[in-house]
Amino acid sequence: MTHEKIILATEGKENQRSIDTYLANGGYTAIKKAAKMDRKAIIDLVKASGLRGRGGAGFPTGLKWSFVPPDDGKPKYLICNNDESEPGTFKDRHISSVNPHMIIEGMLIGGYTVGAEKGYIYSRWEFQLEIGYLEQAIKEAYEAGFLGQNIFGSGINFELDHYSGAGAYICGEETGLISSLEGKKGQPKLKPPFPALEGYLRRPTVVNNTETFCNIPHIITHGAEVFRRYGTEKSPGTKLFSISGALNRPGVYEVPLGYSLKKLIEEDCGGLKDGKKIKAVVPGGMSAPLLMPAQVETATLDYECMQEMGSMLGSGAIMIIDDQQDVVDLLRITTDFFAHESCGQCTPCREGTGWLKNLVNGILEGTEGPAAVDRIYQVADHMEGRTICALSDAAAWPAKSYVKNFGEEIKAYIEKKGNRA
Amino acid sequence: MSVFSDGLHTKIKVLVERYETPRSAILPALHAIQDEKGWISPEAVEELHTVYNLERVHVKEVISFYDIYHDTPQRKFIIRYCGNLTCSMLGAKEAIHKIEERINELEKKSGDDCPFSLEVFPCLGKCDGAPVMMVNKDRVEHATVDKVEELLSKYAPLN
Numbered sequence: 001m002t003h004e005k006i007i008l009a010t011e012g013k014e015n016q017r018s019i020d021t022y023l024a025n026g027g028y029t030a031i032k033k034a035a036k037m038d039r040k041a042i043i044d045l046v047k048a049s050g051l052r053g054r055g056g057a058g059f060p061t062g063l064k065w066s067f068v069p070p071d072d073g074k075p076k077y078l079i080c081n082n083d084e085s086e087p088g089t090f091k092d093r094h095i096s097s098v099n100p101h102m103i104i105e106g107m108l109i110g111g112y113t114v115g116a117e118k119g120y121i122y123s124r125w126e127f128q129l130e131i132g133y134l135e136q137a138i139k140e141a142y143e144a145g146f147l148g149q150n151i152f153g154s155g156i157n158f159e160l161d162h163y164s165g166a167g168a169y170i171c172g173e174e175t176g177l178i179s180s181l182e183g184k185k186g187q188p189k190l191k192p193p194f195p196a197l198e199g200y201l202r203r204p205t206v207v208n209n210t211e212t213f214c215n216i217p218h219i220i221t222h223g224a225e226v227f228r229r230y231g232t233e234k235s236p237g238t239k240l241f242s243i244s245g246a247l248n249r250p251g252v253y254e255v256p257l258g259y260s261l262k263k264l265i266e267e268d269c270g271g272l273k274d275g276k277k278i279k280a281v282v283p284g285g286m287s288a289p290l291l292m293p294a295q296v297e298t299a300t301l302d303y304e305c306m307q308e309m310g311s312m313l314g315s316g317a318i319m320i321i322d323d324q325q326d327v328v329d330l331l332r333i334t335t336d337f338f339a340h341e342s343c344g345q346c347t348p349c350r351e352g353t354g355w356l357k358n359l360v361n362g363i364l365e366g367t368e369g370p371a372a373v374d375r376i377y378q379v380a381d382h383m384e385g386r387t388i389c390a391l392s393d394a395a396a397w398p399a400k401s402y403v404k405n406f407g408e409e410i411k412a413y414i415e416k417k418g419n420r421a
Numbered sequence: 422m423s424v425f426s427d428g429l430h431t432k433i434k435v436l437v438e439r440y441e442t443p444r445s446a447i448l449p450a451l452h453a454i455q456d457e458k459g460w461i462s463p464e465a466v467e468e469l470h471t472v473y474n475l476e477r478v479h480v481k482e483v484i485s486f487y488d489i490y491h492d493t494p495q496r497k498f499i500i501r502y503c504g505n506l507t508c509s510m511l512g513a514k515e516a517i518h519k520i521e522e523r524i525n526e527l528e529k530k531s532g533d534d535c536p537f538s539l540e541v542f543p544c545l546g547k548c549d550g551a552p553v554m555m556v557n558k559d560r561v562e563h564a565t566v567d568k569v570e571e572l573l574s575k576y577a578p579l580n
Binding site for chain 2: 075084085087088089090093118124125126127128129161163164165166167168169180181182183184185186200201242243244245246250251252282286317319321322325329330333334336337340341343
């Protein structure tokens with residue numbers, strides 16, 4: 001299957017990530033157009049496009065930008081969230097490798113629009129190779145006069161720097177990221193105030209996902225209607241999906257939102273390997289509740305459908321669980337992960353993630369009987385909506401989903417193992 | 422006597438002035454120290470305080486919070502093997518077991534001179550190359566049980 005690529009336009013081309021390739025593909029013309037536009041007109045255009053944040057929450061980008069207060073002569077900041085820490089997600093890594101200049105141009109336009117003259121790209125440490133690509137792209141953009149002071153004589157100033165994380169899931173949460181950029185533990189901050197009013201160093205700050213920024217040049221150049229050619233009414237545009245598991249062609253696919261999940265798996269990815277069958281699908285990163293095979297048949301990849309099916313689109317990270325997999329082990333990996341990554345600020349999350357981990361490991365070690373299955377659900381239920389950030393919810397949702405969909409299988413495992421009741 | 426080389430001092434000096442607040446330099450400075458020394462010693466924390474005025478508690482909380490920083494001496498090659506969902510479904514467990522076996526053998530022979538250490542890591546962000554590991558800063562994809570010894574022997578002998 002071939003689809004029109006907007007964000008991955010240079011994918012596979014020679015020197016795909018160089019500034020010359022980007023310029024040859026019409027790069028850095030959107031910022032020139034934007035520089036002649038009124039800032040409010042840009043926000044209205046982004047609002048009209050219906051672009052929703054691609055990091056996981058799906059918050060309307062234009063609306064986020066509109067919250068930034070007018071200039072007061074003091075600094076404002078713009079941050080690209082390239083932390084991409086949700087297990088299953090690797091699309092922003094791919095963009096960093098294929099088209100880093102599109103991130104920079106999107107940030108330039110964003111900076112001009114909200115009045116921020118300083119930006120940071122924050123990447124997770126594990127992206128060592130891609131951090132090199134991003135730093136090279138920033139260097140090229142400075143040399144070509146697209147970053148710095150009075151860019152191409154437009155009066156726009158924008159300084160951009162790269163910042164590397166150090167291995168912490170929670171830094172993908174925007175206020176956790178801001179704490180990290182301030183040189184602190186990546187602990188999220190209480191909202192309100194939202195970063196648009198008080199973010200980095202308590203100054204107005206906009207944090208957008210890498211892929212979100214990459215949609216901006218296209219919207220500026222071609223307008224909201226062209227952007228809306230793809231996708232659905234409530235989820236317009238194309239979206240990058242990271243898809244992995246026992247597939248013939250796992251990878252990153254840019255497809256229109258609303259695309260059929262089944263088609264993506266069977267046609268684009270060439271189906272499952274070695275005649276394996278789907279046991280369940282994680283549609284939106286590790287935190288997303290599971291989709292069962294019957295749901296996979298009709299699921300479309302957009303925010304509305306995933307919500308209707310009781311899951312979420314999240315960051316577009318699809319993991320295929322095949323029929324050879326043991327769900328107790330997958331649940332253990334999931335609960336171990338969140339217990340490790342909880343930042344420890346809020347009791348329901350710090351304690352709850354630990355309890356879930358202990359219950360699941362107890363099942364595997366033979367110290368927990370069948371009652372543990374319902375207890376996992378109860379503990380998870382008490383972790384939702386009670387904390388500063390969404391990590392606690394992110395830990396609770398998959399735990400509940402495994403119990404809901406595979407409770408009998410987990411109980412059968414316990415019985416077979418002969419755990420005491 | 423400084424525990425940092427002149428080159429490292431130059432790097433940290435640049436970092437402390439690079440950001441809006443010196444405190445933002447803590448993470449990059451720790452990366453630079455670890456790149457040179459392999460770990461962050463109490464003396465390094467002390468030097469960040471005395472020379473660069475970074476609070477000890479601020480530095481220590483960062484070291485303890487993030488997975489990448491080590492406050493104990495490390496072996497030459499840190500293997501970070503992804504233990505998350507996709508990697509586990511595609512053979513991480515068997516490969517990890519094999520690496521553990523080989524490290525145990527090397528330790529029996531040469532104790533702490535064994536060049537490798539292993540961390541089962543929460544996620545490496547490259548599920549389409551699963552199962553994935555990093556050896557220091559290199560990403561190694563498709564590191565299945567049948568290939569893992571060959572892949573690691575490029576770094577140091579496994580015998």
